[in-house]
Amino acid sequence: MTMSKRSKASRAIQTQGDARSYLFDLLARRDYPRAQLAQKLTQRECPPEVAAKVLDQFEADGYLSDQRFVESQVRQRFEQGQGRRKIEFELRQKGVSNHLIEEALGAAEVEFKQVALDYYRRRYGEAVAEDQKERAKRMRHMAGRGFGFDEINYAMRYQLEDPEEF
Secondary structure, eight states: OOHHHHHHHHSOOOSHHHHHHHHHHHHHHOOOOHHHHHHHHHHTTOOHHHHHHHHHHHHHHTSOOHHHHHHHHHHHHHHTTOOHHHHHHHHHHTTOOHHHHHHHHHHTOOOHHHHHHHHHHHHHTTOOOOSHHHHHHHHHHHHHTTOOHHHHHHHHHTSSSOGGGO
16 A cells, blocks of 8 residues: 555545545445444544534435445345344444334344254254254354344254244
C-alpha cells in the first residue's frame, strides 16, 4: 500500500460529502446496520451531527435499512447451519434492536430442530457417537453453533432416521 493510499484511508471525515463517499464505499461491498456505520464514522472522527444527517439521508434514500440487513443475516446464518441463539447474539453485537431481531426470526418461518438436524447430518454423517465423551463433544459443538438443548437432542436422536416416521 502506498503512502498516499494509507493516508487517504485513515484521514478524518469532516464534511457530508466525505461521509457519503465513505459510506458508499462500505455499502458497495456489503450491507451494514446503522449502528455499525455510525461507529465507523465515529472512528474516522466524523462530527456527530454530520454522521446523523448523512445516515438519516441514506435511510430515506433506501441505501441503508436495518430490517433488510437483519433479514439477510438471518437467512444467511440459517443456511450456514447456525442456531437461533448465535444469530441473536451476533445481531445484538452489531447494534441491531431486539425488536427487529425477533421480527426477522419470526418471519423466517424456520424449524430450528430441522436446521439442527440438517447441520448435524452434514457435520457427522452416519458416524454415531460411540461413547459419552464423544457425545459431550458433539453437544458442545452444537451449543457453540447456537442450538438449544432440545434441538441438539433432536438432531442426535434422528441422525440416522427420518423423524416423520414416528
